[in-house]
Amino acid sequence: MKHFFTAALVLGALTAQAQQGSLYIGGQVGFNTSNTEVDGTGGSSTIRKASNYSFSPEIGTFLTNQLQLGVGVTVSGSRQETPISPNSTAISRTNRFGGTVYGRYFFGEGNFRPFLGLNVSVLPGNSTEESGGPFNSTTKYTTLDLGANLNAGFAYGLNTRWTVVGSFGTLGFQRSTSKRDDINYKTTTTDFGLNANTLGNLFTVGVYYTFREADK
Template identity: 25%
Template sequence: MKLFFTICAFFCCVVIASAQTEQGKFLFGGNSNMNFSSMNNKWKSDDGDEDLGSTTSFEFAPQVGYFVADGFAVGLELPIGMQTEKDKDDNKYKTNRIAVMPFARYYFGENNVKPYLHGGFGFGSMKYKDVSASAESKWKTFVYGVSGGVAIFLNNNIALDLGVGYQSVTLRPDEDRDNDPRRILSSVAFNVGFSISL
């Protein structure tokens, strides 16, 4: 995390006098998919309380893109996610996932506050590990997502992104077998992130 904030601080010091989203510029960012959460699960009743365990997760989606036209960028996004769960019996489970997603993003307007639309799809993998039982399974993933919001440009290069997005992830076992079930996860989330155009 320290490295991430150091990189952000470095880019915040870069100021180049040019248009914010003009053709020929590069786009770097964590595009509104950056979040960290930690959750404790408890059961409360008249008979007493019970600790059901805890979940810690981290998600981040670094991006690099190129403005092929004024306000319109295409590029690659690398969604990365990690989750650790511990149940009431201290059994531990870990999930790691990564994908590669081509994306397109369009900014509207010429002001310092620009609405945007963003969409992408791609493929990846997920590994689920039962640490206590030393067992793991691997899954193939297909991911797509769309989002929209506003980019608030703090100067000519750095923008704070605020938006809402929908994402769907389809999971299949890594080893294809007949009648293997698919698992589909979908979510809608409010997101905060950043982007840098140079």
């Protein structure tokens, strides 16, 4: 059984009129669970259970009518269970807390405007692995994710308060490190590529709401 739920609640500002000085708040929340089963001569059994969540509130402003600047805070976590015997289960947990700074440049005027953006994120965290079994052991890690990506998208102003924004990942970089707390052992993974959004899904849609309109 696989269940996926994602809600985007981003409060922002985009109108057909001047936007300089307007302020917005908002964020994004996501939750996902998965269950993997195998069927054989011995019957059905679960070989993996996993779940993860993320919550990213943000705040920002328009520096000019074209240039938008925002800051977000990200809290995320995951848990994975893998049975290794009838009475034993290996468990892996990960928790992260960090932030993202982004800028967007909007083109044109009116209710529909495309934009180009740059996102930079720093996401430190920790993870724990429990081996399970009669000789159960716990291994702890310190993690750090660094990401940056260029993206493109559009914003459509429904009225002076509400706006729909769609964002595409176009060119992204991510560097992830994991270091064991008990010994000198570290792994590093670096990803770089086209059509890679290191800060989220390839395409995301948010609903923006202006809580302080621009000065007229």
